[in-house]
Amino acid sequence: MKNPGPPGDLYLASTSSARKALMDGLGLPYRTEAPGVDEHVPAHLSALEAVAMLAARKARAVQERHPDAWVLGADQLVEVEGRTLGKPRDRDAARTQLQGLLGHTHAIHTGVCLVGPGGHVAEAVESTRLTFFPLPAEELERYLDTGEWEGCAGSYRVEGQGQALLEKLEGDRTNVQGLPMLSVVRLLRRAGFVFFTRP
Numbered sequence: 407m408k409n410p411g412p413p414g415d416l417y418l419a420s421t422s423s424a425r426k427a428l429m430d431g432l433g434l435p436y437r438t439e440a441p442g443v444d445e446h447v448p449a450h451l452s453a454l455e456a457v458a459m460l461a462a463r464k465a466r467a468v469q470e471r472h473p474d475a476w477v478l479g480a481d482q483l484v485e486v487e488g489r490t491l492g493k494p495r496d497r498d499a500a501r502t503q504l505q506g507l508l509g510h511t512h513a514i515h516t517g518v519c520l521v522g523p524g525g526h527v528a529e530a531v532e533s534t535r536l537t538f539f540p541l542p543a544e545e546l547e548r549y550l551d552t553g554e555w556e557g558c559a560g561s562y563r564v565e566g567q568g569q570a571l572l573e574k575l576e577g578d579r580t581n582v583q584g585l586p587m588l589s590v591v592r593l594l595r596r597a598g599f600v601f602f603t604r605p
């Protein structure tokens with residue numbers, strides 16, 4: 407039987423275990439490859455523009471190595487009171503990030519870009535708003551002890567113990583984990599991908 411869906415392999419241009427876990431849930435055959443791009447963007451860009459630019463940069467970098475393939479790239483930033491946060495470099499940076507989030511509402515913006523053969527380009531940026539409880543310092547230290555801050559923009563895992571930080575969440579929960587799956591499915595379906603082909 408002809409392999410359903412558009413010709414060409416599907417790549418996730420990411421080193422993120424969270425993104426891989428989300429893509430695994432879709433059941434589509436795909437490969438992962440590190441994008442290996444410079445993640446600096448012009449300082450005047452908004453968070454929404456920055457994640458859109460970086461998602462496209464990551465997707466195109468992998469597509470250059472595999473011109474006949476489909477490539478999905480993603481990038482995420484946290485925005486709180488006009489400041490943007492990426493992944494903390496260490497525990498102290500994670501503490502500082504979380505101190506700015508506790509008792510406040512912030513937005514997680516994730517850009518996704520699907521590129522394919524013949525110049526196909528489709529993009530989306532999704533935002534999820536989260537409100538955290540105000541917590542005492544010793545509880546923050548206990549959360550830092552979980553180590554969930556490592557590798558996460560904003561220093562928390564919404565699907566882990568970090569859900570106990572959450573007073574309110576508005577929008578796509580998977581968007582917080584690293585991929586807005588409602589948008590990802592929409593981009594893939596519009597590109598002709600076929601689902602449920604592997605029991």
Ligand SMILES: Nc1nc2c(ncn2[C@H]2C[C@H](O)[C@@H](COP(=O)(O)OP(=O)(O)OP(=O)(O)O)O2)c(=O)[nH]1
Pocket residue numbers: 419420421422423424425440441480481482483493557558559560562563564565582583584
């Ligand atoms: N498991 C989990 N991961 C999260 C959560 N919030 C953020 N993250 C992760 C997903 C991404 O790996 C990372 C966002 O940083 P980036 O967009 O720069 O991606 P990263 O450099 O990790 O991977 P990539 O550029 O795709 O190779 O934070 C969460 O609530 N749960």
